[in-house]
Amino acid sequence: MIEISNAELSVMQVLWQRQPLSANDVVAALGNDKDWHEKTVKTLLNRLVSKGALGFDKDGRAYLYYPLIAEQDYQLQQGRSFVERIFAGRVAPLVAGFASQNKLNADDVQQLKQLIAEWEQEQRHD
Amino acid sequence: MIEISNAELSVMQVLWQRQPLSANDVVAALGNDKDWHEKTVKTLLNRLVSKGALGFDKDGRAYLYYPLIAEQDYQLQQGRSFVERIFAGRVAPLVAGFASQNKLNADDVQQLKQLIAEWEQEQRHD
DNA sequence: TTAAATGTATTACAGGTGTAATCCATAAGG
DNA sequence: CCTTATGGATTACACCTGTAATACATTTAA
Known part of the structure; x- marks a missing residue:
């Protein structure tokens, strides 16, 4: 890239x-x-x-x-490689850091819940 | 830093x-x-x-x-500045990227739920 | 028509980074 | 004791980055 x-x-x-x-x-x-x-x-x-x-x-x-490159693609790729490098590939600890510093707001939490719901939906229908 | x-x-x-x-x-x-x-x-x-x-x-x-510096401190600081730079400070879109690439596993989801629960607890007791 | 302004292209230059090689002092082996 | 190996210190060197300045070709204003 x-x-x-x-x-x-x-x-x-x-x-x-x-x-x-x-x-x-x-x-x-x-x-x-x-x-x-x-x-x-x-x-x-x-x-x-x-x-x-x-x-x-x-x-x-x-x-x-x-x-010539889409922001979303760039964000995806950078997010993956950053989390890989700094957090051994696990995203939850990064979020934990935000939580610990009170950097989570209601919107974030709302979005996270939504993502989790979708993930669980995904699991069930496998 | x-x-x-x-x-x-x-x-x-x-x-x-x-x-x-x-x-x-x-x-x-x-x-x-x-x-x-x-x-x-x-x-x-x-x-x-x-x-x-x-x-x-x-x-x-x-x-x-x-x-001479703790890994946790380093991770915190890097996580903050990375999300600031690439995601305008919002962590949820980063997680969304992981979800979209099927990089979330059950452990991550478990931890995220826990974090959300704590966050909500925190809110209530304000 | 000629000089000034303006757009891009080229050059600059110090500090950081990846990736070593060389230097130098000393410990260890013969 | 003298030679060699080994550990850290210093030097190397090309490429990337931040931050411009200069050069060059045109367009435009006078």
Whole structure:
């Protein structure tokens, strides 16, 4: 799988939200959180294109960039490999960590219950 | 927090399991999974000491290394920052990814139910 | 028509990382 | 005692990353 660095990820996240965008649009969108020089963002865009994470169409002499990989796919793959690396593949201990730090909210719990219900349904019908 | 690279993490994991260990013990323990030269492992041990992740006592002219940070602490911090970065701070979608790939087992589900029960208990008694 | 601005492409450069090899001191063997 | 082996310390080196600056080709404004 394509390796995306931390700084690059921020750029991807902008384009996962709205797409396609010109380099300047991306710079503007990042302006809020990141204190990056325009040139820095352009470098990141370039690297992402080189890595095959972004594609672009030409709009006059500017480029319009768009993701070549889906955020969901990226999240899935990263989630799996992270949990593998840090938690020996078991996801529950990670959730336990969140619980212990009071980082679970009602929405999370609701979603987790739903997932568990579906899992059990799945089991039964095997 | 101390930054631990991927290769370094494997060394830490050996020492989180058994501690303290000589460099050679660590090399031996890693021998199974990793195809690393002895010198490579020594380099990693050195870097971890420099970073303050490992300490050591002298045993003759050899060193006995031990972790200076707890695995749990490391897992907590990494879990938080990973979920923040990739999942905007929400842990449930990560679990959903596992579920969708059939990576949840009965143990996980059991633990998750337990966590949810505790969370609800917690809520009630507020 | 010529100079300035603007977009992308190329280059820069220090610090981290993977992956060792070499150096150096000393302990151990002959 | 002298040589060799062995442990840690130092050095190596290419690639990735963060963070730009510079170069180059055009478009556009004057």
